[in-house]
Amino acid sequence: MSHLTAMSHAAPHQLQLNEQGQLRHFLTTEGLSRELLTDILDTAESFIDSNGRSVKKVPLMRGLTVVNLFFENSTRTRSTFELAAQKLSADILNLNISTSATAKGETLQDTLWNIRAMGADMFVVRHADSGAAHFIAENVTPDVAIINAGDGRHAHPTQAMLDMLTIRRCKGEFGKLKVAIVGDILHSRVARSEIHALNTLGAEEVRLIGPKTLVPDTLQALGANIYRDMKQGLKDVDVIVALRLQKERMNTALLPSESEFFRLYGLNEEKLAYAKPDAIVMHPGPINRGVEIESSVADGEQSRILTQVSNGIAVRMAVMSMAITGQLQQQQDLAKQQGAEG
């Protein structure tokens, strides 16, 4: 079999839609239309009850199997996907691959083909390599709906969309919003997916704040303005996203110390006061209290960190139900075409 010839390489946003323009994989927020992102948010809203919690259970994925494939450890993201799948009535299987197959030298492709053979309809994938979810969707198991739960530094689209939902529920429309993302943008898949989503949804301005080692000038090309100073960067903003700072950044000469980072870029009450008085504070978690955010801000009135977590379930229900619909449609259409040709 001619495998390398068969390898195709579409831009990610072309790959994630079926022929009718419906979502069939969810790999990145980049390149998706405003209508589609809005559709995700509206669908997520429909899964939230009057108390702001996600609904109990709907039968949208009954009889279908979702496999959580986590090549990197994660408790929270995996759990919210698991809950979302349960609420959609799907069967769910959790696999921590980092500890099993690949450690025995099996290739990613072999691992995935084996799991597909067990009858999986959807893979939720987290992987340390940028482009991993894209690679799987395009070249390994194109007939299984792939939900990207984080690939390297590239994308974490469900996190971005739950942040968009949180913003929309707090602020209404995106048109007049200034959003600041603070900290380690370079290594952040969340930040990249947020920037694309905010620009598509029409936010007035996306700002990135941090030192050049973590916020290189080249990030401007994504459609964001770069600030090196918190006072200027937070002035008049409506939304602040603080990003987690990994301890290892200190060991690779990207930063001198946690204390200097906190002094310059850590979100405390004094710096929060530079933003609009009704600005909301978000964080994709898990938080390092006293490193990128002060406890009083993380737990304060303007914080929406826990709201983000509850919105995460509704957004994942929305994305999973939409992608499975689009993927099943695609497979039906392909079968019809093949039937007509054969």
Next chain:
Amino acid sequence: MSMNILITGGRVIDPANHVNEVMDVYVQDGRIASLGAAIPGFVAELTLDASGKVVSPGFIDLCATMREPGYTHKGTLRSETHAAAAGGITTLCCPPTSNPVNDSAAVTKLISDKARQAGFTRVLPIGALTKGLEGEQLANMQGLSESGCIAVSNGRNAIRNSLTLMRCLEYAATFDLLVIFQSQDPDLSAAGVMHDGANAVRFGLPGIPETAETIAVARDLLLVEQTGVRAHFGQLSTARAAQLIMDARAKGLRVTADVAVHHLLYTDAKLNGFNSLYHVNPPLRSAIDRAGLREALLGGTLSAICSDHQPHDEAAKRAPFGATEPGISGLETLLSQALLLVEQDVLTLDQLIEKLSLGPARVLGLDSGQLGLGSVADICVFDPEAEWTLTEETMRSSGKNSPLLGQPLKGRVCYTLVDGELVYQAS
């Protein structure tokens, strides 16, 4: 005893002798016996019809990785020299990165013997500059040279210690050996998998900054100047490194440089969609770099175009981008890719042929790369207009890792002669 061969009706393009005209070529005893004028009593045992085609000196590829010994699941000397012959390449240099490394006369002899037995393209091994390419102890360079190594190199294994490098160069200069650099700063490039720029930031892939090359080239040039060694810089990927080479040549240093064909044609934008078949090292860079390399090619700073052929097994390319191995299997598409430079008005066809034959011959100090009377009959006959499609089934290389698979290509080799023997004929 080689055959009398007559190549009829082709346009002979031989930049060394300023020839560009339609005429017959007579090959006798492995050499060019006559051009145009018939030889009395010459009986052609084989006649090759070249009408409508170009007859050029066989191509000389300054960097084609052979994978043997050690990595024969990716390619063998037989499969890769067969691919080279199909690409019109009559001589190639292979880097010392086999396993074991080519740091001994025994490995050099093994490579030469196997290549000769295969009977396709002539292989000139490049010996190791340091033992095991480890950058610590000098390899037996003069011995390697005597065994048939055309040059010495540490490949892409950078020598971090400048004192060690200086001594390597002093020793090589003692015997006037040619040292080939593939300069890249090991720290600046360590984590990277593509050019560091707006695209790397967008794809979330770790970058290799332009300075990974320029800093290394600058240091290496300073030591070349200090030691007086003959030096060649392979596969430059940045405009500013080419500028450094130009400045060094203007100062009178004995320095040459080449470029891989993919760096003249493509930029890092090709990686949109995470196409691992375009994963190469040095990485595809910016449009500014590509423009600078093209200018340096035209201006003569870059005297040769090579394939930087690196065949891989399928698993090496079927993984998420960052986990794949760099390299393109490029021998069989070298000509059709290079012809795009003519189509895009970067070079004339005569200039292109020079960059593929005479230019690299001069880098190596060979008297081949031309079709003068009495010279060795290393010849490529190609049809610049022929359209074809590269497929895995018809590729001779064991490495099917070409981004051009399945795509329409223009310009195809019809016949390849090495030492006056027909080693390849298009089916």
